[in-house]
Amino acid sequence: MHARYLIAAPLLVLAEALCAPRLNAIVRHFADAGLVTNRDRGTYDAAVASTRAQLNSRAAEIVVIALAYLLMSAAAFSLPFDQVPVWHKTGGSAPAFSPAGWWHVLVSLPLLLTLLLGWTWRLALWAHLLWRIARLDLRLLASHPDGAAGLAVLGYSLRAFSLLAMALAAIVAGRSANIVFVDGALPRDHTIFSAGLLVVVGALFAAPLFFFTPMLMRALQRGSFEYGALATQVGAAFEEKWLGRDRPVDKSALEKPDFSATTDLYAIVANVYALRLVPIDLKSIAMLAIALLLPFVPVVFLALPMAEILAGLKGLLF
Known part of the structure; x- marks a missing residue:
């Protein structure tokens, strides 16, 4: 109960203040960076406006609260009374809830369920918005240095969800x-x-980013052919100029721009061949993993007391 209502519930509230601005910035990036073409700008704006309207929908809030109380009723009153925690009971001969028990089933538990269902609704809207954006003809650049054709910013959504992930992990921990x-x-x-x-929770946050995999595959295929052909032509011209048997080479060759230009081109081509098919970076995965595992640190020390940990460490040394 302490983990649910003193840690997880406040984190679920704070997560909205942290997550919403970051997700908004990611969505605005599509327009600000020119990823959305002028032809699709109207469709993009309509998708964003529709998602914002559904997010602020009063009807959705009422449904979430009603569903929370429905789930509470199904969970609390279907549980055999002998399995109900002791502090829920009055202690009398007849089965009855104590004041603390009634507060839990009528206030605390519905509040937690409301927060969880609210985040479920937000995640569904986020996934639907990304699915609609992924159907647009985005202006992707296969040689983009972010390694995801300009879509690497989507991976930052995992960082935005880190506080939410920590809240969910705290309930399990x-x-x-x-x-x-x-x-x-x-x-x-x-x-x-x-x-x-925990794996399912992490996959839930990452799953919507796979909507962009088909267009990244097309960008990789197109870029591999186009940039690969360019690299071959430039490389052939470079070798013909500098590697001929009768070509004299002196110190002035070090001053020629051919070498740096060829190196720069090959670096760009390397970006194309290293294009990721999912716009997720390792740092974002690491931050999400840390958020999921951090609440379990106290559990580890409970299951393995410090004395046993120190004894194990000594056994490695002596």
Whole structure:
């Protein structure tokens, strides 16, 4: 309960203040950087306006709250009363909720579910917006130094979702810590479930970026042919000029711009061949992974007390 309502719930609230401006900047980048052509600008603006209207929809908020109470009812009142936590009960002979129990099922749990469902709605809108943008004829540059034809900025969305990922991981970590307190160790099944859940959460944030893979594949194919042919022609001319048997070479060759120009061209061509098919960079993946794993650090120290950790380290030295 402490992990859910003292850590995860505030993080879910703070995540909106951190995430929304970053996602807005990513969306604006398509227009500011000239990735959207003039022909598709109207479609792009309509997609952004529609998403913003749905995000601020009063009807969506009402549905989220109603669904939260529906899920709460299904979860709380379908659970056998002997499995209900002790602090939910009055302690009398007849099954009844205590004031703390009623507060949990009527206020705390619906509030947490509302936050979670609200973020589910936001993620669905984000994915739908990216899907609509990915259907446009974007002006991609295969030789772009970001390694993603100008779309690397999309990978920053994983960084924007890091606080949300930490909140979700805190819920899972809180459950794991409670099991360690009660049983003294984590069952293997629970460890596998928690690890799988974290992988699913990370994949959920990264999945919408795969909408751009088909256009990146086309950019790679087109760039490989075009820049590859250019590199071959320039390379052949360079070798013909400088590698001929009868071609005298003196110190003045070091002053010629041919070498630096050829090197620069080959660096550009190398960018094309190194084009990533998914606009995700390793730093963004690392930040998301750290956010998902950080709440489990206390769980590790609960499952493995400091004395055992120090004893293991000593065993490596002596």
